[in-house]
Amino acid sequence: GAVVSQHPSWVICKSGTSVKIECRSLDFQATTMFWYRQFPKQSLMLMATSNEGSKATYEQGVEKDKFLINHASLTLSTLTVTSAHPEDSSFYICSATTGGFAPEQYFGPGTRLTVT
Amino acid sequence: GNSVTQMEGPVTLSEEAFLTINCTYTATGYPSLFWYVQYPGEGLQLLLKATKADDKGSNKGFEATYRKETTSFHLEKGSVQVSDSAVYFCALHGSGNTGKLIFGQGTTLQVKP
Numbered sequence: 001g002a003v004v005s006q007h008p009s010w011v012i013c014k015s016g017t018s019v020k021i022e023c024r025s026l027d028f029q030a031t032t033m034f035w036y037r038q039f040p041k042q043s044l045m046l047m048a049t050s051n052e053g054s055k056a057t058y059e060q061g062v063e064k065d066k067f068l069i070n071h072a073s074l075t076l077s078t079l080t081v082t083s084a085h086p087e088d089s090s091f092y093i094c095s096a097t098t099g100g101f102a103p104e105q106y107f108g109p110g111t112r113l114t115v116t
Numbered sequence: 117g118n119s120v121t122q123m124e125g126p127v128t129l130s131e132e133a134f135l136t137i138n139c140t141y142t143a144t145g146y147p148s149l150f151w152y153v154q155y156p157g158e159g160l161q162l163l164l165k166a167t168k169a170d171d172k173g174s175n176k177g178f179e180a181t182y183r184k185e186t187t188s189f190h191l192e193k194g195s196v197q198v199s200d201s202a203v204y205f206c207a208l209h210g211s212g213n214t215g216k217l218i219f220g221q222g223t224t225l226q227v228k229p
Contacts, residue, residue, distance in 0.1 A: 032215050043221045107159035
């Protein structure tokens with residue numbers, strides 16, 4: 001089956017630093033990748049949609065200068081949290097899809113970010 | 117706009133009990149409907165899906181039928197196991213090809229031995 005990996009699985013960083021999270025589709029080419037944020041015991045909040053070779057589309061209320069998304073190839077997208085603050089601590093999940101009708105999204109295992 | 121509403125949890129059941137998690141949706145056109153499961157500390161896994169009215173999705177003993185007349189996609193399982201303990205998300209993909217999924221708030225299921 002389609003596998004999506006994320007790296008790192010968890011990271012602790014100091015306030016003011018930047019953190020990069022990678023999302024890879026391991027055995028398929030992903031036309032589109034999505035980045036979500038999940039707070040404890042809550043649902044997933046879509047942050048942005050990323051298509052290979054083009055700029056990401058951010059959801060309303062998501063700061064594009066703070067959450068930088070790069071989708072350099074059909075198998076890799078990165079999310080960089082810039083100048084992180086404690087309120088950015090969260091579980092970040094990516095997903096990937098091959099597109100088409102009723103496209104199935106394949107989710108990564110998530111990255112736990114803690115900003116101290 | 118499109119939205120998904122799930123029953124609030126947590127749902128606590130004994131092993132071998134019958135499970136129903138309600139999900140209703142609001143959408144224009146003909147959405148596709150999904151159930152995802154999230155085990156502790158992990159990402160989401162697709163459990164089942166249905167792409168048109170009256171379709172029944174099924175997997176691992178779980179079933180859900182796409183009911184357009186009641187705009188519902190309730191998840192059921194005849195006999196739950198402790199290993200089914202997880203958070204279950206109902207989601208829809210609206211008409212149009214954006215690929216975006218709209219998620220319900222999630223329902224936590226706890227199965228006790």
